[in-house]
Amino acid sequence: MLPEIGPEPAGDGTPFSDLTTMRVGGPAERVLVAHATDELVAYAQGLWDTDEPWMLLGGGSNTVMNDRGFPGTVLLVRTTGIAPVADDALPEGRIRLRVQAGHDWDHLVATCVENGWSGVEALSGIPGLAGAAPVQNIGAYGQELSDVLHSIEFLDRERGHARRIPADALGLAYRDSAIKQGLEGVVLSIDIVLTVGEPTRGARHAAPEVLSEPIAYAQLAGALGVELGDRVPIRELRESVLRLRASKGMVLDAEDRDSWSCGSFFTNPIVTERFARDLPESAPRFPQPVPEPVDAVTTFAELEAGLPVRVPEPEPERMVKLSAAWLIDQAGVRRGFRLPGSGAAISSKHTLAITNQGGATADEVAELARFVVQRVQQEFGVILAPEPNLYGLEL
Ligand SMILES: Cc1cc2nc3c(=O)[nH]c(=O)nc-3n(C[C@H](O)[C@H](O)[C@H](O)COP(=O)(O)OP(=O)(O)OC[C@H]3O[C@@H](n4cnc5c(N)ncnc54)[C@H](O)[C@@H]3O)c2cc1C
Structure with missing residues (x-):
């Protein structure tokens, strides 16, 4: 049995467009709000007992829900201190x-x-x-x-x-x-x-x-x-x-539609140095720390413990982090870009943010994200990965 919910600002059926900073997404079938830790624990354990679909939501600033909404319980975390x-x-x-x-x-x-x-x-x-x-x-x-x-x-x-x-x-x-x-x-x-x-x-x-x-x-x-x-x-x-x-539109401001977003929509890709060599010279590259080489000597203690003999590992590849914003911009998707008739747009202040310029749907957000991924892949052979948590949306 789930504990009863008290009067809360968000109730069953609240749309995700009211619960997330991207301001898109259909209704949450059921909403629970936890204001105290024991309540949060009781709600979560109660939900796990039922084995029904559930999800956690904090401030909704890294979550994009599809337009049909969530067919289960959304547990809002509101414990403070x-x-x-x-x-x-x-x-x-x-x-x-x-x-x-x-x-x-x-x-x-x-x-x-x-x-x-x-x-x-x-x-x-x-x-x-x-x-x-x-x-x-x-x-x-x-x-x-x-x-x-x-x-x-x-x-x-x-x-x-x-x-x-x-x-x-x-x-x-x-x-x-x-x-x-x-x-x-x-x-x-x-x-x-x-x-x-x-x-x-x-x-x-x-x-x-x-x-x-x-x-x-x-x-x-x-x-x-x-x-x-x-x-x-x-x-x-x-x-x-x-x-x-x-x-850059990276603080929440109801008046600034460029902040109706999840912040950066894509992570900066990490690729091998070898791959990065083929990119234009002007592409920013940030060398990543090289992992410690694994000791290839098996100790007597390990042999006695029945552990397998260690095999020398090949030298780890050197990796570099690329700038997703640079890749997107150089693939021709500029600030403010939007697909015809869409309410979703690249922020006018930052290439990495996909924004809701008013009335966007989750499908429109995903459509623009797919477009960006395709353009960057065609131009540079790099597949961008989304940073926010996407629910029922495919890129
Ligand atoms: C304008 C803007 C700028 C941003 N800038 C940055 C930035 O500079 N750097 C950065 O890293 N991020 C940035 N973000 C992304 C976002 O703010 C962070 O990822 C933030 O930590 C998300 O917190 P939230 O409570 O809103 O998460 P939510 O969107 O509510 O949840 C995110 C994920 O965490 C899970 N989750 C939430 N609470 C819990 C919990 N208690 N236990 C377990 N899982 C949980 C959810 O289920 C979901 O999968 C930005 C977002 C926006 C809108």
């Missing part, structure tokens, strides 16, 4: 915070900046809720959640109970995680570890003016008039990131 966690293992000058899954991500960042805790300031302005942040290991302007994530509390469907999973067991990678790859369950809370900043001399604010982590993104360093690797007061960094993001 940030609290420090005592941790003797932490070195001095660090703080560990526990953030409930339904807490607004940018409110968390603002709180950290206000308190002089650095580590997430470059992630200012990313829409959505904390529980979804590990799902695609959110990242921007040279920071990623994985830089600060300590662990998550995870209600595991297969095991039937909640467990703490350390960050390094989550398969966090560029816009990817074990959860995105199919580990089924609910992120109940996330723990992050931040640096308690040293106040800078001559602080202008009443609260300590502490320095950011070293800036790792050239455009951001340029906007701040500093060098890569420099540190600036975290308030300044947050403000600069928010300005940069707004200029």
Whole structure:
């Protein structure tokens, strides 16, 4: 039996166009809203008992639902709260915070900046809720959640109970995680570890003016008039990131149709260096870290334990990350582009965002995305992968 739902703003039949930032998609057959962790656990376990279709939704900023809607229960995560966690293992000058899954991500960042805790300031302005942040290991302007994530509390469907999973067991990678790859369950809370900043001399604010982590993104360093690797007061960094993001339609603004989107619609493709050699010289390429070579010597202990003899592995290929925005633009799909009669368009501020310019359907969004994928594949032989979670939509 599922617990009863109290009066909520979103009820059964609410269309996904009201629940997601892309503002497309048909109705959710049934909607449950969890405001407390025990409620979230009870709802999820109740749903798993029924074995009916279910899905989780946070802020809906990385979700595109098809026009027919979802024939099952949508569980909205609305648990909030940030609290420090005592941790003797932490070195001095660090703080560990526990953030409930339904807490607004940018409110968390603002709180950290206000308190002089650095580590997430470059992630200012990313829409959505904390529980979804590990799902695609959110990242921007040279920071990623994985830089600060300590662990998550995870209600595991297969095991039937909640467990703490350390960050390094989550398969966090560029816009990817074990959860995105199919580990089924609910992120109940996330723990992050931040640096308690040293106040800078001559602080202008009443609260300590502490320095950011070293800036790792050239455009951001340029906007701040500093060098890569420099540190600036975290308030300044947050403000600069928010300005940069707004200029690209990357902060939510009901008045700005370019922000009626999921942010970047495609991930930056990672290809072998060999493949990238054939691309035009002007194509941006970002070398990826080379994986550690696996030791090819089998130890006596391993042999005694009955493990197979290790075979030397071929040297791993060097990989480079390409710019999806560059590929799309150079394939001739420019900012503001839209297919005839469609309400979906490439953002007028950023080539990587597919937007709803008003009245778009999910089919129109998918049609434009397919067009982009085809153009880039024809031009460069690269197949772009969507970043948002698509429900009942094929590219
Ligand atoms: C304008 C704009 C700019 C953006 N910029 C960035 C950016 O710079 N960097 C970036 O990384 N992303 C960016 N995004 C994408 C998005 O904001 C992030 O992916 C965000 O973390 C999604 O959070 P959400 O709560 O809205 O997720 P939702 O869309 O609600 O959910 C996303 C996925 O996570 C699952 N999920 C949600 N909550 C939980 C939970 N508690 N436990 C387990 N699974 C859960 C959902 O089922 C779904 O599959 C942007 C989006 C927009 C609209």
